[in-house]
Amino acid sequence: MxxxxxxxxxxxxxxxxxxxxxxxxxxxxxxxxYAPPGLLLAADRRPPPSAAAREPSRPxxxxxxxxxxxxxxxxxxxxxLGQGRPNxxxxxxxxxxxxxxxxxVRQIMRKLGAKNRTEVALKLRDLTIDADSx
Numbered sequence: 001m002x003x004x005x006x007x008x009x010x011x012x013x014x015x016x017x018x019x020x021x022x023x024x025x026x027x028x029x030x031x032x033x034y035a036p037p038g039l040l041l042a043a044d045r046r047p048p049p050s051a052a053a054r055e056p057s058r059p060x061x062x063x064x065x066x067x068x069x070x071x072x073x074x075x076x077x078x079x080x081l082g083q084g085r086p087n088x089x090x091x092x093x094x095x096x097x098x099x100x101x102x103x104x105v106r107q108i109m110r111k112l113g114a115k116n117r118t119e120v121a122l123k124l125r126d127l128t129i130d131a132d133s134x
Contacts, residue, residue, distance in 0.1 A: 066127060069111050077104040081117060082124040 070078060080090045091098040114120040
């Protein structure tokens with residue numbers, strides 16, 4: 001397809017684009033939310049808003065500065081993640097889409113320097129033990 005001199009999809013990628021489009025429509029029809037990957041990646045590249053703009057009244061945590069870098073919503077996800085809850089349960093408990101939970105989990109992993117959910121839970125345990133003993 002072409003529009004105003006720009007190709008939306010390269011000829012060799014048409015089948016892949018159609019597959020992605022079908023999957024996105026199926027996800028939305030099943031009640032999920034879809035955001036193009038480029039949009040999510042662009043959000044990761046933007047500088048974060050100031051802490052005051054993000055959360056005006058967030059008290060510091062007992063676990064220290066690592067946890068303080070998380071937003072309030074990320075802390076809520078982290079608490080349930082630390083209990084071993086799956087994304088679906090976290091989404092239901094916090095009244096959000098499962099895809100939003102996945103975005104929060106990725107951001108938590110990035111901020112804590114973890115490679116997977118298990119490592120996040122272990123780091124959370126270590127942080128809370130350090131906070132309790134210190």
